[in-house]
Amino acid sequence: MKAQPSTGAVVLSDDLKNPAMEKLDLVRKWSINTYKCTRQILSEKLGRGSKTVDLELEAQIELLRENKRKYQNVIKLAQALANQLSQIMQTQRQLGDAFADLSLKSPELHEEFGYNADTQKLLSKNGETLLAAINFFISSVDTLVDKTIEDTMINIKQYETARIEYDAYRTDLEELNLGPRDGSTMPKIEQSQQQFQIHREKFERMRNDVSVKLKFLEENKVKVLHNQLILFHNAIAAYYAGNQQQLEQTLKQFHIKLKMPGGESPSWLEEH
Numbered sequence: 001m002k003a004q005p006s007t008g009a010v011v012l013s014d015d016l017k018n019p020a021m022e023k024l025d026l027v028r029k030w031s032i033n034t035y036k037c038t039r040q041i042l043s044e045k046l047g048r049g050s051k052t053v054d055l056e057l058e059a060q061i062e063l064l065r066e067n068k069r070k071y072q073n074v075i076k077l078a079q080a081l082a083n084q085l086s087q088i089m090q091t092q093r094q095l096g097d098a099f100a101d102l103s104l105k106s107p108e109l110h111e112e113f114g115y116n117a118d119t120q121k122l123l124s125k126n127g128e129t130l131l132a133a134i135n136f137f138i139s140s141v142d143t144l145v146d147k148t149i150e151d152t153m154i155n156i157k158q159y160e161t162a163r164i165e166y167d168a169y170r171t172d173l174e175e176l177n178l179g180p181r182d183g184s185t186m187p188k189i190e191q192s193q194q195q196f197q198i199h200r201e202k203f204e205r206m207r208n209d210v211s212v213k214l215k216f217l218e219e220n221k222v223k224v225l226h227n228q229l230i231l232f233h234n235a236i237a238a239y240y241a242g243n244q245q246q247l248e249q250t251l252k253q254f255h256i257k258l259k260m261p262g263g264e265s266p267s268w269l270e271e272h
Helices: 014-043 054-104 105-179 186-241 245-251
Strands: none
Touching: 014 105, 054 105, 054 186, 105 186, 105 245, 186 245
């Protein structure tokens, strides 16, 4: 007669139990945290909950958001200017070709058509130099906005999330402290105090990180924009003053490579 296998409770080994239990614990903590934060956000929007505010830091963050919008508008307008300049250059090239053709076919006006053909071609060539400067300006400011500033904005979002969590657990602890203190409530109060301390330290750490990040960002922003605004001004001024040499020198100063055929002339509008 064969022995029957015994039946009873199945004991899971730690290797099988821990991953599942840890996952359930993480889900539970996430659900509790999400609930508390959602309640805090709704409470603030309804004007019922208190909110921790660092007035100086909040002012710096709001100024950064405002400046970011303004820089994005500058990029948009500079891009429009570059597109319009490109269209003008195309028209100048076509007009130069038309004048050159008429110069060959009109002996009595050969010089007059020739002067105009050369002028339009020079305008187009120097337009290419100006366009290179404008595109370099756009690229540099765009990098500042979409990479450098955006990197700081990510830290700010993390700080704001930490602030909501801190206020949520602070409110939870305050509510428990207002209630009865007995054998059934003291463990909850102690646990709430521990969670509050954890989130307060996280909030203070994130606040300090953002403060440092904003300081370094301001220094970098001033340096980048200082150089780019000088480039933009000098290139535009040289172009409209008809100073080809100064225009090319501006590109060399900022290490913008562009091969310009022909000789250097003090004024490409006054050559003829």
